[in-house]
């Protein structure tokens with residue numbers, strides 16, 4: 489399988505990424521939430537400057553795509569007016585994923601980390617280096633990538649470096665912040681960042697280059713994980729999804745009218761903690777049984793320059809054939825952005841056709857190669 493291009497950084501508002509359909513401009517909402525007014529504003533900006541959709545990302549951010557270089561400066565001005573831009577430096581380090589259902593301590597820890605990470609000593613953290621704040625039990629963010637993890641465990645929170653099976657117990661939110669920052673400092677000082685500016689905690693520990701000091705590790709196992717939530721009512725609020733995590737401007741406005749705040753989840757859904765009614769818009773998925781929930785697909789061609797195949801048209805066609813309980817993944821290339829983990833069936837674009845992987849990831853060895861979309865339609869059975 490040919491290796492996909494790995495950039496080692498994530499596009500941000502200040503560092504947009506050129507894609508096949510224009511710039512991708514990512515917004516990292518402070519504390520992972522936006523107000524109803526900001527949601528309406530973003531919907532307007534997506535229509536005015538972009539492709540008319542607001543995408544949710546696997547790291548609980550929002551992004552506009554299809555932005556022209558001419559429109560970009562005005563978009564930045566409008567994002568700032570909406571209160572969705574910090575400064576370039578702190579935005580790059582605002583790489584936190586919060587429990588969208590807000591187990592006690594979640595926001596307090598996030599605030600402390602944001603304040604700490606704004607210090608210049610942390611400016612060397614790699615662009616993809618992230619924190620997961622998941623202090624409740626059971627764990628809700630177990631499948632979400634993150635280098636420093638504050639997680640629930642029997643008897644309280646723990647701090648766990650990604651790559652370690654266990655972590656050290658934490659007394660309270662204050663200690664969680666202090667210890668997480670100490671761990672980030674240790675990562676920097678122990679050579680976790682390569683000459684190319686990249687680095688991840690698990691790789692650092694696995695390579696044996698870093699041996700965690702006794703104060704930053706422990707023997708407490710994290711709590712059991714729970715599967716990602718389904719769309720529909722949840723914890724007194726509402727989880728709302730959209731096909732492939734893309735919310736049309738009109739659908740986002742409908743959610744905003746139902747009432748803010750709106751929390752961005754890493755499950756490519758939005759969570760409205762104060763909304764019990766079911767907002768009505770055809771682009772919203774509120775039924776957990778919706779067939780489009782069983783298929784994941786990245787942007788594909790022509791939006792992504794690394795793709796040689798279109799993905800979402802095939803995903804829509806296949807969705808109704810996917811058995812209950814299975815997940816299929818249509819990936820434009822072996823990088824697997826939309827679902828970087830095992831799926832029951834994965835189709836990976838390569839040289840204008842698809843390779844087929846069963847029970848694996850897009851970068852695993854395929855059992856069949858070079859299938860055309862027509863052959864897939866005719867032959868693929870679960």
Ligand code: SF4
Pocket residue numbers: 492786787788789792793794795819820821822823824825826
């Ligand atoms: S997985 Fe899809 S979106 Fe990601 S780089 Fe490959 S083609 Fe592009």
